[in-house]
Amino acid sequence: MKIGFIGLGNMGAPMAANLAKAGHLVVGFDMASVSVEGVVMAGSSAEAASDADVVITMLPNGEILRAVADDIIPVMQAGAGFVDCSTVDVESARAVANQAQTVGLLPVDAPVSGGIGGAAAGTLTFMAGGSEAAFAQAAPLFDIMGQKAVHCGESGAGQAAKICNNMILGVTMIATCEAFALADKLGLDRQKMFDVVSTSSGYSWTMNAYCPAPGVGPQSPSDNDYKPGFAAELMLKDLRLSQQAAESVDADTPMGYIATNLYEQFVENENGMGMDFSAMLPRYEKRNRS
Ligand code: NAD
Secondary structure (H helix, E strand, O other), X not given: OEEEEEOOOOOHHHHHHHHHHOOOEEXXXXXXXXXXXXXXXXXXXXXXXXXXXXXXXXXXXXXXXXXXXXXXXXXXXXXXXXXXXXXXXXXXXXXXXXXXXXXXXXXXXXXXXXXXXXXXXXXXXXXXXXXXXXXXXXXXXXXXXXXXXXXXXXXXXXXXXXXXXXXXHHHHXXXXXXHHHHHHHOOOOHHHHHHHHOOOOXXXXXXXXXXXXXXXXXXXXXXXXXXXXXXXXXXXXHHHHHHHHHHHOOOOOHHHHHHHHHHHHHHHHOOOOOOEXXXXXXXXXXXXXX
């Protein structure tokens, strides 16, 4: 396949490299001057997209996705796939999909979980929204870049799944961190707390697989001075998207709302920027009730 790949940052570069390694012709473009092993660089996003069987985008946000879509959709051939793997608002995902469908393209919104490590190892999980035909066309590429792809429904369903998952993740991380800080003040040993909770009804991915307490549980960013991992500002981005989506459909999400405010405070006023999102634990350690 000839694949156009637009947005070769932390995530896009290793994903594109894996596609090239699997034998596809990958033509890439990024605003920044980058080079990626096995990827032929183009001079513009339109150049990367023209003649492509599938174009993949991995961009920072919905506004940039819409701008890139305006550039590439007019030069793409009918029947080609347009797979957006960025995390963006549901509304932008649906608008771009409509625009692509109108000219006979096969759009899929396919945000990922698994982070930079998963992108490099080819073990991402894709959550996809689009028609059966569009998903079927993209599926072999998901198999190369990831270990699992779930077809969640029509356009926008992939983004909906992503932000619902990450709203749970943000809320759960905060709950896990505040429980550790409470346990400290009650004189409960952190290892004992882990031993109990990880095998009791309070267990969760944030406790069992990504424990925010250094030296406790499996290796995680807390064991590496809270270097990301999954940065707090990316958690904040996803929480904000969850609240934007909740507002658009009038859904009551009080815990998501509070988590958004707490990560906003942490990132914008408490030096949380650039820290892993589990660094909420040292934040709570320092705090009192008021
Ligand atoms: P990044 O900032 O490293 O990469 C984005 C790239 O897009 C940059 O290289 C930038 O130069 C490029 N870009 C911006 N505007 C462009 C344009 N108009 N044309 C071409 N290129 C352009 O970000 P990332 O960490 O790779 O994340 C990409 C997406 O994946 C985001 O939507 C993010 O929310 C999502 N995501 C990231 C992670 C993670 O752990 N980093 C995990 C899951 C999902």
